[in-house]
Amino acid sequence: xxxxxxxxxxxxxxxxxxxxxxxxxxxxxxxxxxxxxxxxxxxxxxxxxxxxxxxxxxxxxxxxxxxxxxxxxxxxxxxxxxxxxxxxxxxxxxxxxxxxxxxxxxxxxxxxx
Amino acid sequence: xxxxxxxxxxxxxxxxxxxxxxxxxxxxxxxxxxxxxxxxxxxxxxxxxxxxxxxxxxxxxxxxxxxxxxxxxxxxxxxxxxxxxxxxxxxxxxxxxxxxxxxxxxxxxxxxxxx
Numbered sequence: 001x002x003x004x005x006x007x008x009x010x011x012x013x014x015x016x017x018x019x020x021x022x023x024x025x026x027x028x029x030x031x032x033x034x035x036x037x038x039x040x041x042x043x044x045x046x047x048x049x050x051x052x053x054x055x056x057x058x059x060x061x062x063x064x065x066x067x068x069x070x071x072x073x074x075x076x077x078x079x080x081x082x083x084x085x086x087x088x089x090x091x092x093x094x095x096x097x098x099x100x101x102x103x104x105x106x107x108x109x110x111x112x113x
Numbered sequence: 114x115x116x117x118x119x120x121x122x123x124x125x126x127x128x129x130x131x132x133x134x135x136x137x138x139x140x141x142x143x144x145x146x147x148x149x150x151x152x153x154x155x156x157x158x159x160x161x162x163x164x165x166x167x168x169x170x171x172x173x174x175x176x177x178x179x180x181x182x183x184x185x186x187x188x189x190x191x192x193x194x195x196x197x198x199x200x201x202x203x204x205x206x207x208x209x210x211x212x213x214x215x216x217x218x219x220x221x222x223x224x225x226x227x228x
Contacts, residue, residue, distance in 0.1 A: 004156075041204070041222065042221050043119075043206050043208075043222045044157070044206070046216055046217075046219075049216070089156065089157065100147060100159045100162060101147075102159075103149075103156040103158075104156055105155060105156040
């Protein structure tokens with residue numbers, strides 16, 4: 001049972017445009033959500049997180065939106081840059097990020113120059 | 114800050130042998146470390162939670178006698194894959210809880226290939 005789902009295995013956007021990566025979850029106990037960026041043969045790099053008490057968190061070019069009623073979150077990257085090309089993982093946790101993370105399968109983002 | 118290292122970065126071993134992977138938090142102390150495994154084009158799956166000075170907590174379906182975890186200090190956790198088989202070939206990633214934001218910081222991963 002996949003508790004965290006990233007239904008788009010890949011996404012391709014033009015440099016300068018917005019990238020929107022989506023994530024859905026099924027476990028209503030999740031109260032903390034994170035996005036990680038990962039290159040092949042490397043560990044994930046933390047990008048941004050959001051607590052369930054918020055519906056938006058922004059950090060530079062990255063914004064995460066949370067819709068609890070829909071059990072949906074999204075990561076917006078504006079403007080997209082070629083260096084953003086990587087696999088992006090959505091992860092969720094209960095009791096904040098200190099508990100185990102449940103990951104989605106990832107979305108491979110390609111930003112074309 | 115919040116750097117986590119893993120050693121080795123890749124290892125090839127013969128079936129039946131054991132392999133030890135180290136996970137170190139370099140600039141912070143981590144009472145809790147996590148071990149994940151990732152198969153090609155799959156998500157990261159948590160194998161076990163490692164707490165300093167106590168026994169690791171394993172996820173359902175993970176054999177604790179096969180994947181031995183030791184967290185002897187606040188900066189080091191080890192995962193030993195015992196009697197490795199080709200199906201154990203995978204990318205093993207650790208994370209350490211800590212730093213300034215109580216986030217999980219991931220190591221670069223270890224690619225294990227069992228022949």
